[in-house]
Amino acid sequence: MSDPETVGMREGLPAPSQSHPGFLRRCAVACLIVLLLLAGFGILAAGWIVVHGVSARDSPTVLEETVARALRHLAVPAKDRRRVNPVPPTPEALTEAMAHWADHCATCHGNDGRGSTTIGRNLFPKAPDMTLPKTQGLSDGELFAIIKNGVRLTGRPAWGSPGNAEDSQTWKIVLFIRHLQNMTPEELDQMKSMNPVSPMEREQQRKEDDFLNGGDDPGPATSSLHPPHPGASRKELP
Numbered sequence: 363m364s365d366p367e368t369v370g371m372r373e374g375l376p377a378p379s380q381s382h383p384g385f386l387r388r389c390a391v392a393c394l395i396v397l398l399l400l401a402g403f404g405i406l407a408a409g410w411i412v413v414h415g416v417s418a419r420d421s422p423t424v425l426e427e428t429v430a431r432a433l434r435h436l437a438v439p440a441k442d443r444r445r446v447n448p449v450p451p452t453p454e455a456l457t458e459a460m461a462h463w464a465d466h467c468a469t470c471h472g473n474d475g476r477g478s479t480t481i482g483r484n485l486f487p488k489a490p491d492m493t494l495p496k497t498q499g500l501s502d503g504e505l506f507a508i509i510k511n512g513v514r515l516t517g518r519p520a521w522g523s524p525g526n527a528e529d530s531q532t533w534k535i536v537l538f539i540r541h542l543q544n545m546t547p548e549e550l551d552q553m554k555s556m557n558p559v560s561p562m563e564r565e566q567q568r569k570e571d572d573f574l575n576g577g578d579d580p581g582p583a584t585s586s587l588h589p590p591h592p593g594a595s596r597k598e599l600p
């Protein structure tokens with residue numbers, strides 16, 4: 363067995379550790395500093411969590427939001443970000459997307475995309491106001507990727523199947539997001555009738571209809587112990 367140190371010596375070359383005796387020491391010190399910094403950061407983060415808890419009511423700090431958005435941006439390959447919406451913005455495509463949005467997205471994002479729903483406001487991070495430049499400034503391709511793949515560690519679910527069978531529906535939703543800033547009161551009204559309704563709300567509605575037709579008093583609107591499903595509350599969704 364040839365020992366690398368003796369080989370080096372036999373050939374007249376000093377062993378690396380001998381040639382730079384200070385080098386390894388400096389590496390060790392640098393590693394130690396990095397480890398200490400990481401440990402310090404970990405202790406600070408743990409302390410912060412213990413003091414502040416892990417409530418989803420807080421809003422992410424500017425730093426958290428900036429880092430998370432930058433990482434999300436980088437996670438979408440540049441070629442995907444450059445994709446242009448292949449679906450033309452016809453009224454039919456928009457109507458279809460509106461129905462999907464009201465059924466699947468409005469629970470968190472609201473019919474108007476501003477995120478002011480019970481769930482949207484209480485998630486961490488919160489559902490954003492999609493009419494603002496932060497969302498509108500994202501490319502079609504990036505919006506598509508976010509909708510299709512979802513965002514890890516947030517409430518944002520992946521939408522549709524992993525294959526591309528439902529891609530055209532997703533592109534239609536991208537069209538709808540572009541339309542959010544121009545929503546009319548009529549469109550918002552129309553969407554209310556497409557929001558999901560829970561069995562409890564349906565039953566309440568049936569009782570109210572019975573009452574209007576001369577039946578018994580329908581009683582209180584909802585049980586105080588069981589607030590209605592946020593997506594179910596038509597009044598709540600803007």
Ligand code: HEC
Nearest residue numbers: 466467470485487488489496497508509513516517518521
């Ligand atoms: C369970 C709640 C929930 C549902 C349902 C939901 N989303 Fe979201 N969505 C979120 C949250 C929370 C974020 C913010 C995530 C983040 O900050 O990265 C988000 C972010 C987004 C974004 C990125 C906007 C931006 O500026 O960062 C898009 C686009 C989006 N959602 C589209 C949709 C569509 C389309 C649907 C329906 C198919 C949908 N979402 C359903 C919670 C939800």
